[in-house]
Amino acid sequence: MMGLRIVKTGFSMSLQDAGRRGYRSQGVPLSGAADMDAYRMANLLCGNRAGVPAVEITLHGGVMVAELSLCLAHVGGGSRLHVNGTLVPKGRLVRVDAGSLLSFVPDRLGCRSYLSVVGGFRARMDLGSGSTYAPAGLGGLSGRYLCSGDLLEPMDACPSASARLREGFSEGINGWGAARWGLVTPVLSEGGQYRLRILPGPEWGLFPASVRDLMLGGVYRVTKDADRMGLRLSGPSLAGGMGGEMLSGAVCPGTVQVTQGGLPMLLLADAQTVGGYLRVANVFSADLPVCGQLRPGDELVFVMGGMAEAEVAHRERERRFRYWTSALGLRFEG
Amino acid sequence: MEGWVQALGDGAVTVSFGTEVTEAAVCAVDALRLSLERWPLAGMEELVPSYTSLTVFFDPDRVFLSRGGRAYSTASAWVSEALRERMARLNGEGGAGEGPLLEIPVCYEGACAPDIDFVAAHTGLSVEEVIGLHLGSTYRVYLIGFVPGFPYMGLTDRRLAVPRRVEPRLRVAPGSVGLAGRQTGIYPLWTPGGWQLIGRTPVRLLDVGGDPVCLIRAGMRVCFRRIGLEEYETLSV
Numbered sequence: 001m002m003g004l005r006i007v008k009t010g011f012s013m014s015l016q017d018a019g020r021r022g023y024r025s026q027g028v029p030l031s032g033a034a035d036m037d038a039y040r041m042a043n044l045l046c047g048n049r050a051g052v053p054a055v056e057i058t059l060h061g062g063v064m065v066a067e068l069s070l071c072l073a074h075v076g077g078g079s080r081l082h083v084n085g086t087l088v089p090k091g092r093l094v095r096v097d098a099g100s101l102l103s104f105v106p107d108r109l110g111c112r113s114y115l116s117v118v119g120g121f122r123a124r125m126d127l128g129s130g131s132t133y134a135p136a137g138l139g140g141l142s143g144r145y146l147c148s149g150d151l152l153e154p155m156d157a158c159p160s161a162s163a164r165l166r167e168g169f170s171e172g173i174n175g176w177g178a179a180r181w182g183l184v185t186p187v188l189s190e191g192g193q194y195r196l197r198i199l200p201g202p203e204w205g206l207f208p209a210s211v212r213d214l215m216l217g218g219v220y221r222v223t224k225d226a227d228r229m230g231l232r233l234s235g236p237s238l239a240g241g242m243g244g245e246m247l248s249g250a251v252c253p254g255t256v257q258v259t260q261g262g263l264p265m266l267l268l269a270d271a272q273t274v275g276g277y278l279r280v281a282n283v284f285s286a287d288l289p290v291c292g293q294l295r296p297g298d299e300l301v302f303v304m305g306g307m308a309e310a311e312v313a314h315r316e317r318e319r320r321f322r323y324w325t326s327a328l329g330l331r332f333e334g
Numbered sequence: 335m336e337g338w339v340q341a342l343g344d345g346a347v348t349v350s351f352g353t354e355v356t357e358a359a360v361c362a363v364d365a366l367r368l369s370l371e372r373w374p375l376a377g378m379e380e381l382v383p384s385y386t387s388l389t390v391f392f393d394p395d396r397v398f399l400s401r402g403g404r405a406y407s408t409a410s411a412w413v414s415e416a417l418r419e420r421m422a423r424l425n426g427e428g429g430a431g432e433g434p435l436l437e438i439p440v441c442y443e444g445a446c447a448p449d450i451d452f453v454a455a456h457t458g459l460s461v462e463e464v465i466g467l468h469l470g471s472t473y474r475v476y477l478i479g480f481v482p483g484f485p486y487m488g489l490t491d492r493r494l495a496v497p498r499r500v501e502p503r504l505r506v507a508p509g510s511v512g513l514a515g516r517q518t519g520i521y522p523l524w525t526p527g528g529w530q531l532i533g534r535t536p537v538r539l540l541d542v543g544g545d546p547v548c549l550i551r552a553g554m555r556v557c558f559r560r561i562g563l564e565e566y567e568t569l570s571v
Contacts, residue, residue, distance in 0.1 A: 024382050024391070026548040027478040126542050136482045136523055138542060202340045202348050247353060248479060248486070250382040250389030254343050274384055274479035282343030307408045310344040311394055318395060 002067040003153040004117070006146055010061025010079075010104055014228075015121055015140040015152075016114075016269075018051040020129035024273045030253060031131040031139070034228055034269045034292030035112050037317070038076035041183050042116035044324055045073035045093045047332040052120025053130040053140075055152065057113045059295065062104040069098045070154065071118040077110010077188055077293045084174040092182035093118075097175040109188040111295035119156025133270060181331060183324065188293055193219070194300040196266075196287050199310055201256065201279035203246065211238050215280065215302055220264065222298045228270040231294055237262035238280065251275040254283040254291065256302075266291060286313035335362040337421050339414045342389055347414050349421070350387040355488070359386040360474065364433070364553050365424055366417075375416050376400035377409070383552040384477045385486075390417065433553040435472070438520070438535050440511050440558045441566035442468075446534035449499070453513060453530050456496050464532065467491040468558060473518060475554045483522035483540035483548040487556055490516045502528035509535045511558075522548070533558075536569035 006013070016039065019032025033039030033056055042054050060079040073093050074081040081088045082103045088094050090113075096102070104113070123130030123140050132140030141150055169177035188194075204212070220235035239262025251257065255267045257277035264280065268291060283291060284305060294300065335358045337349040349366060351359040367383050370390065377397035382389040390413060397409035406412040442450060442465045454461045473487035480486075490513065498514045503526060506512075510521045512529025521527055522539035539549050550556060561569070 022380055023482070023547060024380050025478065025552060026482060026546075027480065027484055028482040028547070127547060135525065136540070136542075138482075199341060199343060202342060202350070247355065247385045247387075248477065249350070249384045249387045250342060250346070250348060252343060252346060252391070272480060273382055274477060279342070282341075285344050307341060307344060307410050311398075311408050311410070314344060314394055315398075 001151060001153060003151050004070065004102070005065045005067055006148055006150045006152065007063040007065060008061060008148055009146050010057070010063075011059035013055055013057050013062055013146040014132040014134070015053045015123040015130055015146070016056040016132060017053045017123070017130045019269070020127050020131055020133070020138070023127050024250075027273050028127060028136070028138070029133060029270050029273060031129065031133045031228075032269050033112075033114060033131075035076055035114070035289040036292075037289035038112070038185070038292075039114045039116075040321060041091065041185065041324075042073045042075040042114040043120070044321075044328050045075070045091065045183060046071065046116045046118045046120075047328065048116060048118065048120050050325075052116075052155065053123040054114045054116040054121060055146070057104055057115060059111060060104045060106040064102040064152075066096050066098060066100045066102065070096050072096060073116050074113060075183070075185055076113030078107055078295065079104035079113050080107045081113075081115075083176040086174045086176075088176060089178055089182065091185045093169075093179040095169045095172070095177050097172065100175045110293040112292050117154045119154045122153040122155050135270075179331075183328075188290070189298070192299065194290060194294060194298060196290065196300055196302055197284040197305040197310070197313070198256065198281040198302050199284065199305060199307060201281045202249065203278040204280055206278060207238065207258075207280060214238065215264070216304055218301070220300050220302070222294045222296050222300070224296045226294070226296055228268055230265050230267040230271055231291070232259075233264045233266060233300075235263070238264060246276060246278055248274045248276040249279070251279060252282075254285060254288050255279050256281040256283065266294075268292060284310045284313055286310070286317045335359060337362060337366070337417075339417055341410050341414070344394060344410060346389055346391045347410060347417065348387050348389045349417055352386055355385050355476070360476065363388050366421060367553065369420060369424055375413060375420075377413070382477075384479075433475070433555050435555045435557065436550060437557055437559050438537055439561045439565070439569065440468075440533040440535050441561050441563055442533040443563050443566075446510075446563070446566065447532050449512075449530040450532045453494070453496050453532055457493055459493060464494065465560065467494050468513075468518065468532065469560055472555050472557045475550055475552050475556060477552050478548060478550065480519075481521075481523060481525050483550070484519055485539075485550040485556070486517055486519055488517040490518050492516070496530050498528040499530060502526055506531065507534065508539070509537065511535060520550070534566065536561075536566050
């Protein structure tokens with residue numbers, strides 16, 4: 001067996017895909033890539049069909065060895081990819097020679113990046129998805145986060161797509177070459193502050209106007225209490241005399257809960273399916289990928305939007321991906 | 335019973351039937367769930383039932399495509415309106431309530447019941463009375479949550495009401511049967527947990543390769559059967 005051998009995982013790494021659908025009534029979270037846009041872009045660059053597993057790399061510090069020649073793509077924040085000591089551009093298809101050393105060095109912005117190979121990585125499919133959900137041991141490699149020594153195998157051992165693309169790569173230096181085309185990856189934050197558009201949550205109306213104004217006028221900071229389940233934020237307290245708890249009801253990635261102390265918690269991909277805290281708001285689904293890029297210390301503001309605006313944002317995002325899919329698809333036919 | 339429809343982001347709407355766990359509210363959730371499982375709305379993806387609410391997740395693109403000329407401002411508004419129409423049609427049909435009954439064997443002895451002495455002391459009952467009261471009711475499964483396959487069931491006898499542990503355990507074993515407030519639940523997998531553990535079942539609640547994945551589903555009814563340590567060991571193998 002040959003593939004990408006993990007030498008060091010750095011902060012953390014796991015295999016993720018488009019998520020596990022259809023089991024939320026049984027308490028099984030959606031999971032999947034926390035930044036679905038970056039994940040989808042990495043797969044598109046590799047010419048993969050939608051939904052194949054990729055490695056989600058949180059922050060930096062990871063090191064891997066390519067035991068065979070591979071074509072891969074790296075998209076997202078939190079780290080930059082060095083192959084044999086030189087920086088590889090993000091958002092490009094890259095051919096890497098056998099024996100190359102891949103290291104993920106710090107990036108200024110963002111939290112999570114995605115590494116995809118042509119054909120996608122092999123993952124255990126549980127309940128229709130290869131996404132790792134460690135608390136229940138689902139998906140990924142044996143249902144857990146990746147460890148040093150793990151071997152990541154491409155599903156397609158002899159990727160025909162890479163053969164067809166070979167002449168499209170720049171001259172190899174340091175054991176790698178990049179395709180001359182790619183995707184321009186989005187700028188993560190303007191002016192150092194993230195802007196999350198929200199819709200009123202089911203319990204929005206239970207908060208007094210003064211408290212709602214605090215939420216919309218305040219600047220929140222991501223605390224160290226941040227993982228794939230959610231991010232605890234610090235900033236203006238939303239307690240305002242509220243009880244803070246209710247009969248449990250459904251929550252989902254993007255739900256902003258207000259915990260007992262009055263501080264908001266923004267739920268991410270591995271969010272549990274039901275929760276007992278007041279749901280003050282939900283982030284636009286089009287802004288969820290940005291949430292996956294928030295790291296401790298980042299500042300953000302909430303901006304109230306409307307449902308029509310949220311749905312337009314969602315449709316525009318999907319239209320962009322449809323356009324990219326057909327545009328990049330052409331690269332794989334030549 | 336009147337349901338209140340609200341958006342949960344741009345991919346889901348929640349119908350809530352009040353904030354009290356009444357028979358009428360629980361039945362209304364069940365009836366709407368059963369109806370939507372049988373006749374799904376266009377673009378509907380999945381349902382998440384809870385005590386007094388039902389959340390409908392949908393794909394806005396599929397809803398948009400299916401509207402067929404009907405004018406609604408957004409996919410969310412269309413789903414909300416379709417749910418109101420569905421509830422109006424269901425009105426009067428309580429229908430649900432009697433979900434399938436499942437019997438779960440439980441051992442209330444020794445290491446299987448680390449908190450049973452605390453529960454007895456807190457409630458002023460004897461250990462035998464605690465067991466008797468837990469066995470004495472049939473419970474409704476309100477929802478599955480917290481972790482995959484964890485059933486929230488109730489209501490337990492008023493005399494069995496207990497608070498959660500002050501210090502939650504870091505690791506609770508699969509099959510552990512717990513009490514919290516007037517609810518009882520079963521841990522399906524190794525997880526941290528704060529419920530008072532009074533027994534353990536050898537039955538596997540979560541089977542990722544199985545069909546169904548979870549033995550217990552929302553809307554079911556559950557009763558417990560007492561087994562000894564020996565039978566527990568035999569069934570565990």
